[in-house]
Amino acid sequence: MSELNSLLDPISTFVATLDASNPEACERALNAEFPVTSDEVQALAKAAMMAVTSGAICNRGEPNLKYSRVVKPTESSTGVSIDAVLMDDVAGPVHTHPNGEFCLCLPITGQPTFEARAATWIVMPKASRHVPTVRAGKMLILYWLPQGACVFG
Numbered sequence: 310m311s312e313l314n315s316l317l318d319p320i321s322t323f324v325a326t327l328d329a330s331n332p333e334a335c336e337r338a339l340n341a342e343f344p345v346t347s348d349e350v351q352a353l354a355k356a357a358m359m360a361v362t363s364g365a366i367c368n369r370g371e372p373n374l375k376y377s378r379v380v381k382p383t384e385s386s387t388g389v390s391i392d393a394v395l396m397d398d399v400a401g402p403v404h405t406h407p408n409g410e411f412c413l414c415l416p417i418t419g420q421p422t423f424e425a426r427a428a429t430w431i432v433m434p435k436a437s438r439h440v441p442t443v444r445a446g447k448m449l450i451l452y453w454l455p456q457g458a459c460v461f462g
Contacts, residue, residue: 316353324453325387329409332432339430354415366393373397382457390457396443405438408455419446
């Protein structure tokens with residue numbers, strides 16, 4: 310987990326500087342700074358999947374929808390939490406993002422999409438509400454929540 314956390318830290322620091330009120334600008338910034346195809350993000354994806362396989366993360370839920378908190382929102386995490394969800398052609402529970410949500414979408418098997426988009430960064434604006442949905446395969450999604458704020462239901 311320490312390798313995974315060290316790979317997450319620079320992204321957390323960057324996410325803390327972004328304003329989810331403008332999701333398109335955030336997505337452009339994240340895709341420029343941390344492209345999904347970059348060596349850095351690919352190393353993060355590998356470390357995250359090793360953590361999934363070992364049961365360190367995504368160790369709760371059902372077989373096609375596994376999740377866990379990876380990092381709590383603390384001063385050392387720049388006030389953002391990081392959660393992980395492994396979704397296999399499924400819709401998750403409806404929830405609201407009071408402060409926004411910054412999602413790194415990593416395909417695992419098939420040709421999965423999250424919110425109808427493939428491997429990319431997706432930013433949900435402040436106060437947005439949705440039913441997270443992965444179709445056509447399995448995807449690992451790492452998501453940063455400012456102050457850990459997420460309201461289910």
